[in-house]
Amino acid sequence: MQQLVEDLMSGSRRAAARLISLVENDAPLKRELLKEIFPHTGKAYVIGVTGAPGSGKSSLVDCLLQQMRADDLKIGVIGVDPTSPFSGGAILGDRIRMQEHALDRDIFIRSMGTRGSLGGLARATREAIQVLDAFGKDVVLIETVGVGQSEVDIVRTADSTMVVLTPAGGDSVQTIKAGIMEIADIFVINKADLPGAERTATEINMMLDMKESDQWRPPVLSAVSVRSEGIGAVWDCLKDHRRFMEESGRLMEIRRERVRRELTEQVEYLVKNRIWDQVKEQIELESLLEKIVLRREDPYSAAYELLEQINFYSEG
């Protein structure tokens, strides 16, 4: 593993891919690995891009990649599909369109799926970002499809979040989920050549007017990504937001929160492991379960007694 981390540092794409697979599969040596790369992280800026399927997110990301490359940035892209249990499932198709970028040595593209748990996906995404950060990427772009809470959890890892919409046509933007409204730092109305683009922008701005004022008011931009229109402004706006985050101290703040979450998870992981090891050694768990199934004991009292038996409450 030491070797893998060294290869990562020296720019091996294979090492990066291997290491992301390790965190995605929750490999036993994952924590050792994250510990190893941690000192080399904290440099990449993380941009989240989210929006409904069909909003043209991927072609917008495509265009943005060109802008970023023109600024000579090294980029990692993580495509996350919370609706797919497969790594590289539904959005692999989108990824294929990015193949021209895939040939570019300074862009690294990877897809991730749920593998059974949404909580696990948000964590794996965070860890994959760490790998790409240590890998030396200047920007890590997380693109996520899906609806509602799952994408909110994933995008919460980003330093700047862009929400992509399409002109609402007959529908109103009321259908935008509340959670999405709150995570957006920048709104982009893509396919803005379709009817209703202006009305959609107006509606979003009205919704923003109702929010408490903040130091940063999310701009509402328009783009037609298939014709590469409006992309320069989107990229400028992302840079503006980054500058705001850095200068206002917000970036430091959210990164501190992220570190807090990391530490919390790690503490709880260690604690749980040790507790269950002790329980396994000392407690007849199956007969206890039997008693609960038969309603002779409730799980709440049983949990307490179990911890008393392993002397959890005697110390500290």
Add this chain to the structure above:
Amino acid sequence: MQQLVEDLMSGSRRAAARLISLVENDAPLKRELLKEIFPHTGKAYVIGVTGAPGSGKSSLVDCLLQQMRADDLKIGVIGVDPTSPFSGGAILGDRIRMQEHALDRDIFIRSMGTRGSLGGLARATREAIQVLDAFGKDVVLIETVGVGQSEVDIVRTADSTMVVLTPAGGDSVQTIKAGIMEIADIFVINKADLPGAERTATEINMMLDMKESDQWRPPVLSAVSVRSEGIGAVWDCLKDHRRFMEESGRLMEIRRERVRRELTEQVEYLVKNRIWDQVKEQIELESLLEKIVLRREDPYSAAYELLEQINFYSEG
């Protein structure tokens, strides 16, 4: 609270509603409450109904409620929307159509949304089932919209799971998410008067043929819920599956697993609470976080040291 639980037992709908709100809001006395009602649970049979938006789930549930009422069963319905942060959000509209049932004293209907975390929603659903179980409902029906993993987690709480589809038309059923395939005990092709119903049934059966054989092969039924067609067969099939679950011992098995999960969660809840209480008392967490943000320490080593400092490792 004692009073609330007593009211629940004596059939108060208001008490049921209040108690579900308490578990949904993760109220401080929630665990005490669940402990109180636990001895009165374990009697209700839990049926999960899931399927894409627009598959006519709700009208199918409507029809099923009539069948169940004809069998003189008391029923609780929990509508869960993983895509909505609001309790009673998106599916409230569907619920309104159920108002004729709402007037029926033996049917209790409730909607739930995410309130910020998907993991929390699955747990709140499990706990609401416990309330309705103690309330004396013979059947608790969980209806969930949404896509992918989130609904899988929620439906996993059910004793029997019904997946509702519509004729695929031009599309193939390939679009059924893998996770959904695996949780179905019964498939219902609703709106079976639309073109393609038979082909859809054939395709599902082919997919089932590819699976390893199990004692229970999920039947693929057809229905037209808006005309109440095929509902009797669906209800018979649900009863067949329940009989299978009981006689094969599978029901006992999955309920034991559920109890195991409950106990596990409870143990980890107690442990985490105590550990963080101790940390708060004894550790300068903020300065530790600062060190991690500055990359002078990694979160993995920091977690270990923190636990050593509160003497977590000295006992047991």
